[in-house]
Amino acid sequence: MKLATVRTTSGTAAVRVDGDTAVETGHHDVGALLRQESWREAAATATGRTHRTADLDHAPVVPQPGKIICVGLNYRNHILEMGRELPLYPTLFAKYPEALVGAYDDIVLPAVSEAVDWEAELALVVGTEVRHADRETAAAAIAGYSVLNDVTARDWQYRSPMWLQGKTFEATTPFGPYLVTPDEADAPAGLTISGAVDGETVQRADTADLVFDPAALVSYVSTILTLRPGDVIATGTPGGVGHAREPRRYLAEGQVLTTSIEGIGELHNTCRAEKTAAARG
Template structure:
């Protein structure tokens, strides 16, 4: 099953996508759908308004996740090529929902940063509350998979040992367009993840190269806190980021960042430099 959140006149709506048709489920977004008991049956029985897929205006697939947890250093080949040992435990950090944009929206390049970088990632979306989960229970709690780019202000990320400040600038993180359920997409089988800047491929890897796969990550995080429907885990990025290149490369105004996972979907986002305006309460 394929699900999405679309923008309608002054609102959003969750839809099930079948070929060229999107059918509204009656929920305001995919996050609200996932919070519904037996959401799979509700989505399968969707009979609301229909839309042509080629005319959809996509929002982030889950516009307001309760939690966005991200993983660093999680692709074997990338870690080994840097001469590091494989980690014993996941490296975790967080983002906030304000960072999210739709799969075809503009990415805002923060005016405060001169070093905005790309990080193509597979995203895991939770579909059931899960706490202290073993691998089997964790896998069963996964609603599906999506695509995310963890666009990062490197100069802010490395201002301190804590990465958060470089990772969650507003309107920097495209997410979507679809949630694809596990029966239709299996990252463990090896799906090609890729990122491109103005058509030039800068990142490419197989999702089977993850050190900690989706079920392991859900199990690990659930030991710390309860994961709830609509929560998101970004599973990490492979080699090829701009900051590690010689010379270093960063995103610039007008460039197009494309991020894809085979069988799941593609993001296409034009980068625009932020125009700052002071706001007050």
């Protein structure tokens, strides 16, 4: 099953996507749908207002997650690229909902940064409340998968040993367009993930290269705190980031960032310079 949150004339709506048609489920977004205990049945049997898929205006697939937990250094090739050893435990940091934009929205390049980088990522969305989950329970708690790009201000990320300040600038993180349930997208078995800048492929890998796979991450994070429906875990990025290149490369005004994962979906986002109060006038 494929779900999305779309913008309509009356606000946002959760929809089930059936080929060329999207059917409203009666919930204002996918997060609200997932908080319903019988969300799978509700989504599968929905008969609400319909839209042409081609006309959809996508909001972030979960616009207001209670938690966005991100994982750093989780692809073997990216870890080696950054000159590090394979970790014993996941490297975790947070992101906030204000950072999220829709699948085709503009990315806002922060005016204070000169080193904005790309990070194509597989995101998982939690569908069941879990705490201290074993691997089997953790896998069953995953509602589905989506595409995310953890666009990062490297010069702010490395201002201190703590990464958060470079990771959660407002309107920098595209997320969507769909949530695809695990029966249709087997991420642990391996899906091709790629990122491109102005059509040039800069990242390409297989999700089977993850050091800590989705079930392991849900189990680990649920040991720390309760995960609830709609919470998001961004599972990390593969090699090919601009900061690790020689010379280093960063995103610029007008460039188009494309992020895709086989069987899940694709993001297309144009980079726009932030309009500060001084610039406005």
